[in-house]
Amino acid sequence: xxxxxxxxxxxxxxxxxxxxxxLESLRDGREVWIRGERVIDLPSHPxxxxxxxxxxxxxxxxxxxxxxAALTAETETGSGARTHRFFCIPRSIDDLVATRDAIAESxxxxxxxMGQSPEEGAxxxxxxxxxxxxxxxxxxNARSWYRKASGQALFFHHAMLDRRSHPPxxxxxxxxxxxxxxxxxxxxxxxxxxxxxAALSHxxxxxxxxxxxxxxxxxxxxxxxxxxxxxxxxxxSATTNTKLHGSPFDHPLTSRLEEDEAVLSFDEALxxxxxxxxxxxxxxxAAAFQRASFAxxxxxxxxxxxxxxxxxxxxxxxxxxxxxxxxxxxxxxxSLGEVLSYRNLFWGLxxxxxxxxxxxxxxxxxxxPEHGLSFRIFSTLAYPRLRDVIERxxxxxxxxxxxxxxxxxxxxxxxxxxxxxxxxxxxTALDRVKLTKLLWDALGxxxxxxxxxxxxxxxxxxxxxxxxxxxxxxxxADRCKAFAGRCLxxxxxxxxxxxxxxxxxxxxxxxSSRRRPSSW
Numbered sequence: 050x051x052x053x054x055x056x057x058x059x060x061x062x063x064x065x066x067x068x069x070x071x072l073e074s075l076r077d078g079r080e081v082w083i084r085g086e087r088v089i090d091l092p093s094h095p096x097x098x099x100x101x102x103x104x105x106x107x108x109x110x111x112x113x114x115x116x117x118a119a120l121t122a123e124t125e126t127g128s129g130a131r132t133h134r135f136f137c138i139p140r141s142i143d144d145l146v147a148t149r150d151a152i153a154e155s156x157x158x159x160x161x162x163m164g165q166s167p168e169e170g171a172x173x174x175x176x177x178x179x180x181x182x183x184x185x186x187x188x189x190n191a192r193s194w195y196r197k198a199s200g201q202a203l204f205f206h207h208a209m210l211d212r213r214s215h216p217p218x219x220x221x222x223x224x225x226x227x228x229x230x231x232x233x234x235x236x237x238x239x240x241x242x243x244x245x246x247a248a249l250s251h252x253x254x255x256x257x258x259x260x261x262x263x264x265x266x267x268x269x270x271x272x273x274x275x276x277x278x279x280x281x282x283x284x285x286s287a288t289t290n291t292k293l294h295g296s297p298f299d300h301p302l303t304s305r306l307e308e309d310e311a312v313l314s315f316d317e318a319l320x321x322x323x324x325x326x327x328x329x330x331x332x333x334x335a336a337a338f339q340r341a342s343f344a345x346x347x348x349x350x351x352x353x354x355x356x357x358x359x360x361x362x363x364x365x366x367x368x369x370x371x372x373x374x375x376x377x378x379x380x381x382x383x384s385l386g387e388v389l390s391y392r393n394l395f396w397g398l399x400x401x402x403x404x405x406x407x408x409x410x411x412x413x414x415x416x417x418p419e420h421g422l423s424f425r426i427f428s429t430l431a432y433p434r435l436r437d438v439i440e441r442x443x444x445x446x447x448x449x450x451x452x453x454x455x456x457x458x459x460x461x462x463x464x465x466x467x468x469x470x471x472x473x474x475x476x477t478a479l480d481r482v483k484l485t486k487l488l489w490d491a492l493g494x495x496x497x498x499x500x501x502x503x504x505x506x507x508x509x510x511x512x513x514x515x516x517x518x519x520x521x522x523x524x525x526a527d528r529c530k531a532f533a534g535r536c537l538x539x540x541x542x543x544x545x546x547x548x549x550x551x552x553x554x555x556x557x558x559x560x561s562s563r564r565r566p567s568s569w
Contacts, residue, residue: 063130065121065202067112068105068549074251075101077275081248083283091248095553096283096292099305101249102549104204106158107167111202120151125178126196135171135350136199138179138413145403145414152353160536161358162306162491165246170205172346173254174198176339177326180410183335184326191326194271204250205271207343208241208257208313225268225315227261234321235270235328237278243313248281250274253313256339261329267336269327270320278318283311294553297540298454298483302490305550341418342409345402348421353399355428359392360525362439364533365488367526369443372481374473379514384442386513389520391431398424436492443488452482454542483537 066074072092081088088094092101110116111133121131125138134151137144155168178195181188198205225239241257252273259268272279288303295304327335366388370376376385402416402424409415452470456462457479472481520526539545544552 063128063200065111065132065200066108068102068107068109071105071108071204072101075249077273079248079274080280081274081283082280084285084289088248095551096289097249099292099550100246102551103159103163103305104166104246104249105549107155108202110155110158116154119154122147124196124199126200128196128200130200132199132202133168133171135168135346136175136202138175139406140412140414142404142406142414145406145416149349149353149399149403152350153357156354156357157532159306160302160361160532161354161356162302162361163246164354165206165244165250167202167204169347169350170203170207170250170254171199172350173207173256173339173343174203174205175346176342179342179413180338183338183410185330185332185335187326187328190323193323194326198252203252205252205254206243206247206250208243208253208255209340209343225255225257225259227259227266227268228317231319234319235325237315237318237320240312240314243281243311247311247313248274248283253279256327256336256343266329267327267333269336269339270325272315272318272320272324276318278316280314280316281311282314286310296454297545297550297552298457298542299486300490301487301536301540338410342415345407345415345418345421348418348424349399349402349416352395352402352421352424352428355424356392356396356399359388359395359435360529361532361536362435362488362491363388363392363520363526364529364531365484365491366439366442367530368484368533369488371474371530372472372476372484373443375442375444381442382517383513384438386516386518387438388435389525390513390516391435393516394427394431395424398427439488439492443485453486457482457542479542487533487537 075091079091081091083096088097091097111120117131120133122134122137124130124132124136133155134144134148137148139145139148152168155166156163159166174195177184177191178199181191181195184191197203225237225241228236228238230236237259239260241255243253247253252271255268255270255272257268258265260266274281288300291300291303292305297304327339363385366385367376370381370385375381398420401420405417405420406414407417452462452466456466463478466482467478470478470481472478476484517526520529539547539550
């Protein structure tokens with residue numbers, strides 16, 4: 050096989066895609082299936098349309114003059130292009146801190162709840178620019194794809210299967226087969242699992258132990274989602290009906306975020322040589338570099354996003370106890386302090402990853418991998434605990450989940466709710482129900498909970514209360530409340546109040562046939 054060709058010398062873009070350009074880029078003929086139906090136009094499909102608009106917000110922010118300094122930096126391609134900082138190669142602690150802050154700013158746009166996003170894909174893409182020479186005969190492919198991806202801030206999802214996840218010399222549980230080689234590239238068959246939001250990305254970055262006859266080989270390549278022979282089967286989940294029919298008032302997060310898993314299939318798909326990074330004679334060193342780089346950088350991004358998600362949850366909980374009038378209870382104050390402690394813990398881990406970096410390639414730096422592993426361990430322990438703490442702090446407030454938008458649109462039931470469900474500190478019945486629904490949507494949906502009344506250690510409670518007091522003094526508590534309030538302001542009983550999201554059509558006749566209550 051001859052050496053892989055280069056990708057030419059086309060002049061790269063000097064800015065990322067805009068939101069409108071991102072939406073249009075999804076109309077590339079990709080084959081996406083859900084509920085037995087092929088999706089013809091992703092940006093207009095009811096399951097995906099609001100999620101695409103939330104992602105479009107991220108691209109618009111990259112082109113917003115008021116946000117560019119925080120979110121973007123100049124690439125190393127020499128074109129003068131600017132891109133999200135996470136696509137850039139960090140060469141100093143200041144670079145890593147600025148990158149962390151850019152990831153945090155991006156996460157705030159989706160309230161910390163969009164699990165996969167354009168900058169997350171840079172966890173892998175940056176490995177192409179940091180050390181292209183590690184890819185051997187495919188080094189020019191790495192350079193070319195890094196220039197293209199960083200210049201536009203393209204959205205990559207990853208398809209990775211750890212070779213250690215199945216016995217040596219045994220077929221992978223989700224086999225990916227190299228059918229044959231051609232002068233144009235390699236022909237691939239098989240499937241591989243992919244994470245949420247894959248359907249809304251531009252390319253799949255595949256890192257896989259492929260199979261060629263009876264031989265297992267290291268395989269890594271990029272494939273645009275619109276490529277012939279590439280199919281994506283999305284798995285409908287419990288939130289699919291919410292996206293199709295749910296009221297924004299009742300499901301303010303799940304109705305606009307896309308987290309469904311999918312299977313990526315290759316049916317005689319041709320992968321051009323210029324899209325290949327590892328194949329056949331790839332060294333274990335190259336694969337190890339790629340995986341270690343991805344693990345450390347992905348942990349950095351995910352830890353930062355979790356910190357922002359916890360700020361959002363803290364803001365919701367602060368508002369909830371304010372509405373219930375229970376903020377003076379020592380037990381509730383301890384719960385608030387514990388939630389804020391977890392936020393501080395994970396933000397502190399981002400500081401440690403950025404300020405105690407590891408050497409990477411040449412003079413580049415990698416977020417500290419050990420602290421990244423600590424994040425992964427503690428995040429699995431923290432979230433169940435946080436859910437328990439929040440549910441106990443809110444207590445009987447979950448009863449307000451029984452009311453929905455229709456109840457407030459009916460004058461008779463609204464009068465009942467306003468009489469018996471009113472809150473404290475200026476919160477109306479509508480305010481309290483709206484707030485409770487957002488909190489429970491954030492915690493994973495409406496569920497029946499049992500509230501444990503376990504003993505508390507007074508000293509531990511005192512420390513947690515101290516964290517709450519520090520947050521109040523520093524202004525963090527107020528910022529968290531304002532952050533949660535911004536999300537609450539985006540929708541009301543009649544649907545979305547923002548111009549870029551869609552309210553389900555079947556809700557519109559019900560809303561438009563009634564006048565707004567006089568109390569509005």
